[in-house]
Amino acid sequence: MRLDVRALSYSFGDKKVLKGVSFEVRPGEFMGLMGPNGSGKTTLLRCVMNYLTPPEDAISIDGAEIRSIPPETLARTFAVVPQSSSTDFTFSAYDIVMMGRLPHRKNRFAGPSRADADAVRGAMDRTGTWALASRPFFALSGGERQRVIIARAVAQHPEALLLDEPTVYLDINGQLEVMDLIKSLNREEGITVISVLHDVNMAARYCDRIALLSNGRLEAMGPPAEVLTPGVIQSVYGVEVAVRRDPFTNAVYVMPRSTATPAPRHGRRVHVLCGGGVGGPIMKALLDAGYGVSTGVLNVLDSDFENAKDLHIPTVPEAPFAVVGDAAHEENLRLVRESEAVVVGPFPVGPGNFRNLEAAEHALRSGKRVIVIAPAGLSAIDFVGGKASAAIKGLISSGAIEVKNLGEALERLQGTGG
C-alpha cells in the first residue's frame, strides 16, 4: 500500500486547517504524524479515510484517487483505531471485533460466516483479547478496550493501520503494550502504520519516519533523529528541549526544559566545576537565577558536556576519556578568574579530572568565593584513593563555604553577593 498526499488543503468554512501538505507513505513503513493541538493531524487522517472529502487528486492509494474508491474497498485497505471508543449498547468484545468483518461481507443479507469467525479468533489471539471475548465492551478497562479495537482493525485484514493517538488515555503500561503490539504488527505482518502521536519520545522510539505538522503545514519530514531536533521542536511547539539518545534503544530522546522565564541577566558570573551529570541542575538553576555560567573542564561525551552544550554555556572541552591537559587546565583557570564565584558540584573525581579541584584551590587563592556542594559521603565520589576527599576538606578548611544542596548554594550566592 502506497499512500500519496499531494498539496492537500482543507478548510472548515473560512478556517484553513490544512495548507498544501504533501508527503508519501511507503509500503511497510511506520509513519508518525506529529504536531501541536490544532495543527491538522486528525483532519489529515479523516481526509485519508475520505470521511472528510479531500480536494480532487490530493490523495491517492497505489495510484487510485481516494474519492473514486468505494467505502467498503477503502475499509479493506485501511483500518482505523480512534483515540477511544465507547457505546451505550451492550456489545460483547466479540461483537465489536466481528464488526471488522463488515467490509468483507459477500452481500447485504449475509451474516458472519465461519471464515469471519476464524478471522476474528485469529485477530483476538494475536492481540491477546480472546479471554475478553464474551465480556461486555463497556465493562473493559481503557487498555483492554483499545486492544479490542486493535483486534477489530486486525480482523479487517487491512493493508495499513491508521491510528489517532491510540495511547492517549492509557497509563504507561497500557501505552507500551499497545505500541509494542502495533510495532509487531508492522514488523511481522508487514502492515503499514500511520499514527498520530503526541508523545515525542513514543514517536522517536517506534516510528521509521515522522511528519511534523504545524498550523496546517508540513514543517519537517524524515527519520526521528532528523525531525526531532531542538531547533525544529522549538519552532513548532515553542518549547526548549534537550535531545539525547535513549541508552537502551538508541532512539532519539527528547527532554523538555522548564518553560519558566529565567530571571533577567544581572551580569554576575559563576563558574561550575562538575562532571558525570551533576552539573546539569546546577547550570540550569544558575541560569534561571540570572547568572552568567561557565564550566570547568569536561570530557566530550560526559553528560555534563552535553548539558552545557544544550544550555549554550561556555565550557572547556577535553578529549573523551583523556586526562585534563595543560591547555585545558589553563583555560579553566582563566574562566575561574573571570568569574565572581566558583561552585564545586559533588562530581565523581578520578585521575582524569582531578585538576578541576586544583582549579577550585586556585580560585580560593585568588580571593574568589568558592561554594562546595558536599556529597553525603565523600568517599562515594572519590576514585583517587582519598586524594579527592582530602582536597575537598582542604578547600573547606581554607575558607570555602560548605553547603548540603543546590538550594543552599543559591542562597549563599545571593545572600552575600551584591
Added chain:
Amino acid sequence: MSPRKDEAEPAGVDFPKLMRRRFVWLVTLAVGLLASVIVAVLVGTLGPIGPGIPEYITFSEALGAIFGLEGDWPAYYSNIFWDVRIPRVLLAAAVGAALACAGTAMQAVFRNPMADPYIVGVSSGASVGAVVAGLSGFATVAVLGALITPALAFTTALLTVFVVYYLGVVGGKVYVNTLLLSGVAVAAFLGAVVSVLIYFSGQQYHRIIFWLLGSLSLASWSAVAVVAIAAAIGIVLVFISSRDMNALLLGEETAHNLGVDPEGLKTLMLVVAAVMTAAAVAFTGVIGFVGLIIPHMVRLVVGADHRVLVPAATLSGAIFLIWTDTIARTVIAPMELPVGIITALCGGPFFLYLLRRNRLAGEV
C-alpha cells in the same frame, strides 16, 4: 475444542454455539408468535377461552365456525371470527412487529436506547390527520369513511416526518441531535393543535380520545393488508441493514471507517421506520411503549447485535401486542379498553424497573 486437558480453555466465544443459540431464540419466538395468534383468536367475548360474556362456546364450535364446517351454531359465529377476531389478531401482530422493528431502527439511528418510533413526529402528525378526519365528518361517510381516517392520518404523519427531517438535515448531513429536538418541538406544536381541535370537538370527543389512546377495534382485512405489507417491506430493509446499524452504534465516523455510508443508512432507516409507523398508527391510533420497551427488553436478553436483535424484537413486538390487545378486549368485557392504556400500564413500570436495574449495574 483443544485436546489439552492440563490448562483450562480461556474464556472465549464458541461461534457455532453462538449461532445455534441465536437460531434457537428466533425459532422459539416464531413458534411463540404462531401459538399466540392461534390462542388469541380463541380468546374473547365469544370464544372457548375468555370472560364468558355474553356466552362461552366450545372448542369444537369455535373450530367448526372458523373452518366453515356444518354445525348447529349460529352463522354469525363464523362472521365474528373471520370479520372481527382474526383480522384483529393479525393486525395486532403486524402493528406490534412494525412498531418494535421501527423502534429498534430508531434507537440505532439516534444511538440512544430511549428513542422510540414516534421520536420524529409520526404520532403527533397522524393525530392531527385523524382528528381532522373525525371532526370534518368524512369519517362517517359510508364505505369510504373507514379509509378516510387512516389515509389522512398516514398523510399528515409522513408530512410531519418530512418537516422534522428537513429541519434536522444541514448540507446533506443528518444531525441526529437536531433531528431529535425538531421532533420534540414539532410534536409539542402539533400536540397543541390537537388539543385545540379536541377542545372544540363536542360530541366527537370520545371517538377522538379513543383513537389517540390507540385501539385495534377498527381492524379490518384492508387494514391488515396495508400494515402487513408496509411492515414486511420495512422489516426486510431494517434486517439487511442490521450489521450496518451495529457499526453505526459506535459512531458515524467508525461506521464510515468500516465501509458503511452513515448518511445513507440514517436516511433509509428514518424513512422506513416512519412509513411503517405511519401505516400502523393510521389504522390503530397511537399505541405507546411497544416501540420503546420491546427492543430494549429483547436487547437485554439477546444482546445488541442487530442481526439477532431486529428479528427477535420484531417477533416479540408482535407477540406483545397480540396479548396486550387480548387483555384490552376482555378485561372489562363486554366493554373494551384502548390497548394503548394496557401497553402503557405494562410498559411504564417495567421500563422504570429496567432503568433502575441498569443504573444499579452501572449501565445507561
